[in-house]
Amino acid sequence: MTLDLYGFWRSLATFRVRIALNLKGVDYREHRVDIFSGEQYDPSFRAINPMAAVPALVEHGQPPLTQSMAILEYLEEVYPDPPLLPASPRARAHVRALAMIPACDAHPLLVPRVRAYLSDVLVLDEPSRMAWLEHWSLTALAALEQHLAAVPGPFCAGASPTIADICLAAHMAGARLSKFDTSAFPACNRIVDHCMQLDAFAQAHPLKQPGAPVQG
Ligand SMILES: N[C@@H](CCC(=O)N[C@@H](CS)C(=O)NCC(=O)O)C(=O)O
Known part of the structure; x- marks a missing residue:
């Protein structure tokens, strides 16, 4: 199922999540939140991430995931191949x-x-x-x-x-x-x-x- 990624072109934290999704071959579509013009403060986005920051990753019917490092760890657990962490x-x-x-x-x-x-x-x-x-x-x-x-x-x-x-x-x-x-x-x-x-x-x-x- 396609995941929904809320991000912005210049966001380095979104860049991290895009790379991980690509490496793991996970299908996603990105929704732009323009953090230069203040769209992150819109109540509709704050409902997704109260911190008013991208990225956020939404799977159909699930509460949004926020914080790029937490998202990377989640992707690693759910899509273990290829691994993005060593074995030991x-x-x-x-x-x-x-x-x-x-x-x-x-x-x-x-x-x-x-x-x-x-x-x-x-x-x-x-x-x-x-x-x-x-x-x-x-x-x-x-x-x-x-x-x-x-x-x-x-x-x-x-x-x-x-x-x-x-x-x-x-x-x-x-x-x-x-x-x-x-x-x-x-x-x-x-x-x-x-x-x-x-x-x-x-x-x-x-x-x-x-x-x-x-x-x-
Ligand atoms: N620790 C968070 C940082 C999220 C964050 O601050 N993202 C930036 C873009 S890279 C943002 O949306 N900033 C909005 C702002 O500073 O107003 C993560 O890794 O996801």
Whole structure:
């Protein structure tokens, strides 16, 4: 049965869920919630996600699932093939930790509601706001680079993609869209470039989604 994904082209958390759905071959249709124009605050969407954030995943007749990491874990349990977590408990914990660096330590500092607070409440000017975003974006990449510099690859944890690759690819896409200099992170760039050769990642990219700016 087709799943309903509520998302937005520029949303990195939605990008994560799209990749997982694609990797697992799960059929879905996406409904656009324009988080730049404030559609996430519409009562009809708040009824789906009271946090007013995408993604949300709805299966016919079931309450919505929210939080991209919870959705990835759900997909892993319900559609175990191909696995997005390694077999051993220790390796799984490590992959989850790598995934959480961008998803839990960095991404919450970069979202529109935080950007709006920086400009509207703290009255930061545009260069100061960009410095904030760049700082936290690159802080996560520096930590990941230290973890990944010596891995044999081609993915974060071996020969197939895991949730660590999904979260790294989404985070790097955000950094690249913001034109941050990521050249100090060659291992991260190498792994992401490898991921993006897979259709499941490439087709899920923000710039491939309806509503994204057309690239010249
Ligand atoms: N921890 C949540 C984050 C969800 C989130 O903040 N999504 C962003 C887009 S990536 C959003 O919808 N933001 C709306 C806003 O900040 O107003 C998840 O992983 O799903």
